[in-house]
Amino acid sequence: MASDNFRVCPTTGLKVDFSAQTLIKLNAFTAIVFLLVGGLLGLAIVLTRWQAVHLLTAELFYRALTLHGIAMLVAWIVFFEMALLYFTSAILLNCRLAVPWLGWLQYILMLVGGAIVTVMVLTGNADVMFTSYVPLKAHHLYYLGIVLFAVGAILGCVTFFATLGIAKTEKTYQGSVPLVTYGAIVAAIIAILTLAHGAIFFIPTWLWALGVIPMMDPETYRLLFWGFGHSTQQINVAAMIACWYAIGTLTVGAQPASEKFSRSAFALYAIFICIASEHHLLVDPGISAAHKEWNTGYFMHLAVLASMMHAFSVPAQIEIALRKKGYTKGMFEWLKKAPWGDPAFSSMVFSVTGFGFMGGITGILYGTEQLNIIRHNTIAVPGHFHATVVVGTTMAFMGITYYVLPLIFQRQVAFPTVAKLQPYVYGVGMWIFCIAMMFVGGFGVPRRHWDITAAESLFKGELSFGPTVDLGFAVVAIGGVLAFVGGAMFVLNAVATVAMGKKVNQ
Amino acid sequence: MSNLKEEHRPHGTAMLVWFFFASLIVYYLLSWKFLTGIWKVG
Numbered sequence: 001m002a003s004d005n006f007r008v009c010p011t012t013g014l015k016v017d018f019s020a021q022t023l024i025k026l027n028a029f030t031a032i033v034f035l036l037v038g039g040l041l042g043l044a045i046v047l048t049r050w051q052a053v054h055l056l057t058a059e060l061f062y063r064a065l066t067l068h069g070i071a072m073l074v075a076w077i078v079f080f081e082m083a084l085l086y087f088t089s090a091i092l093l094n095c096r097l098a099v100p101w102l103g104w105l106q107y108i109l110m111l112v113g114g115a116i117v118t119v120m121v122l123t124g125n126a127d128v129m130f131t132s133y134v135p136l137k138a139h140h141l142y143y144l145g146i147v148l149f150a151v152g153a154i155l156g157c158v159t160f161f162a163t164l165g166i167a168k169t170e171k172t173y174q175g176s177v178p179l180v181t182y183g184a185i186v187a188a189i190i191a192i193l194t195l196a197h198g199a200i201f202f203i204p205t206w207l208w209a210l211g212v213i214p215m216m217d218p219e220t221y222r223l224l225f226w227g228f229g230h231s232t233q234q235i236n237v238a239a240m241i242a243c244w245y246a247i248g249t250l251t252v253g254a255q256p257a258s259e260k261f262s263r264s265a266f267a268l269y270a271i272f273i274c275i276a277s278e279h280h281l282l283v284d285p286g287i288s289a290a291h292k293e294w295n296t297g298y299f300m301h302l303a304v305l306a307s308m309m310h311a312f313s314v315p316a317q318i319e320i321a322l323r324k325k326g327y328t329k330g331m332f333e334w335l336k337k338a339p340w341g342d343p344a345f346s347s348m349v350f351s352v353t354g355f356g357f358m359g360g361i362t363g364i365l366y367g368t369e370q371l372n373i374i375r376h377n378t379i380a381v382p383g384h385f386h387a388t389v390v391v392g393t394t395m396a397f398m399g400i401t402y403y404v405l406p407l408i409f410q411r412q413v414a415f416p417t418v419a420k421l422q423p424y425v426y427g428v429g430m431w432i433f434c435i436a437m438m439f440v441g442g443f444g445v446p447r448r449h450w451d452i453t454a455a456e457s458l459f460k461g462e463l464s465f466g467p468t469v470d471l472g473f474a475v476v477a478i479g480g481v482l483a484f485v486g487g488a489m490f491v492l493n494a495v496a497t498v499a500m501g502k503k504v505n506q
Numbered sequence: 507m508s509n510l511k512e513e514h515r516p517h518g519t520a521m522l523v524w525f526f527f528a529s530l531i532v533y534y535l536l537s538w539k540f541l542t543g544i545w546k547v548g
């Protein structure tokens with residue numbers, strides 16, 4: 001390939017393929033736009049659940065909740081992951097992007113699919129939550145939109161693997177692929193498996209909405225949905241951890257403490273993680289208790305083991321790097337002298353600790369048969385997964401964005417002081433938000449509920465969770481608003497940087 | 507990691523990890539009454 005399709009990065013010395021660069025920019029920017037949309041909706045939702053404000057009407061609440069789930073969990077995360085796939089293949093391996101038009105097709109399909117879904121939800125044609133459990137039925141175009149989006153994501157994975165193939169045959173790197181790329185490979189393997197799972201039930205559901213298939217079985221739907229829905233979370237986990245390692249290298253020059261150890265942990269994900277999906281079905285009558293216990297007990301812990309391995313090796317590699325810089329006094333000089341003002345670093349620390357201590361531990365608790373029976377469908381569940389997918393994945397992606405902006409967009413971050421503070425505002429807000437939701441959930445407060453005082457229902461006054469819950473929701477709202485402010489600081493800074501940030505010298 | 511100099515080894519992380527496990531053990535000890543109570547149910 002002609003060398004004029006490359007530029008050489010002045011900071012890293014890596015060759016940057018222009019089509020990879022454009023696709024990274026487009027996917028990352030689209031992701032951030034969806035993060036903005038989802039964040040506004042999140043604010044409206046949390047101000048509705050706080051009964052003292054109770055912002056939205058019932059109809060609008062469920063519409064906003066549906067779109068919040070999709071804009072965040074589907075659009076923001078997956079668009080960003082596409083950018084990561086191109087970054088970890090073409091850029092990190094110093095290689096040209098295989099079949100650029102396939103990458104373009106990925107972007108266009110996901111954009112069109114995402115747009116169709118958004119329009120369907122906004123026009124009131126798909127008030128079904130992002131889970132779209134049957135027999136809830138949306139307009140058939142909604143399911144088509146989802147399928148287009150998923151096909152786009154598969155094409156992204158194909159482009160990724162083809163690029164790895166080219167890098168290998170053209171010998172653009174030495175030895176084995178870097179650890180970060182290895183993590184992305186695991187994410188992409190799980191992604192292909194998962195998206196195939198998604199096709200098995202989303203296509204029939206689409207046909208059902210079209211009237212071609214007369215009936216869908218709700219239990220089968222739930223089983224297949226979570227075979228897909230749970231596993232997609234593991235794509236996020238693998239991608240997030242790849243970002244942890246990348247940020248460790250970018251911020252303090254950390255090298256993996258042990259390549260073999262970290263790689264084995266990633267491999268454990270690929271093998272075992274898809275199996276624990278039935279923790280979403282622990283109260284479902286259609287599956288036997290023995291089956292549920294095998295699925296969510298024994299097998300799951302092999303995947304949890306992998307997370308614990310990363311939880312040791314990520315801080316260890318950072319400590320080693322900082323000690324090599326001379327911070328060897330006592331046990332913790334390295335921790336004190338760490339670059340806390342670097343937003344990528346502080347985001348990563350929030351991500352590691354929030355994912356591990358808040359998201360991971362509560363996930364293991366709520367995922368057991370015995371505890372699930374008292375936590376299932378309470379607001380403690382959104383409390384748990386905002387810890388994993390927001391403090392964990394979202395903050396890791398935000399953190400790496402602070403390096404993608406100068407390296408790929410070639411712009412200096414527009415407001416560095418805002419960037420410095422942003423992870424603290426967002427992270428602290430989200431910690432408060434998550435803990436308060438899990439606390440309130442302990443009182444049996446349901447998730448996805450417009451009005452827990454049941455003011456407009458037949459059984460007036462009989463449903464009250466008491467003043468502790470009211471106070472708890474006030475704390476949820478304070479955390480949520482703080483997180484919204486932190487999210488806005490991120491989005492506006494990123495957009496301002498792309499639009500008018502100072503160009504990095506080439 | 508074995509070829510690291512002594513002063514570069516991640517002692518701080520190791521200590522935090524031990525602290526984490528120790529806190530689990532303390533937690534189980536504190537809830538011992540509750541744990542044994544489970545077997546008396548039903």
Ligand code: HEM
Nearest residue numbers: 042045046069072073129130382390447448449480483484
């Ligand atoms: C400022 C940030 C955010 C706020 C204030 C917020 C707030 C909320 C609230 C109040 C709920 C509803 C709980 C319920 O009634 O069941 C919710 C649900 C949800 N959120 Fe967020 N959120 C934020 C960011 C995010 C992000 C970044 C993601 C994903 C990456 C996310 C994913 C979800 C999902 C998947 C649901 C469940 C929707 C459903 O039950 O169908 N949120 N959020």
Ligand SMILES: [Cu+2]
Nearest residue numbers: 230233277280
């Ligand atoms: Cu799950």
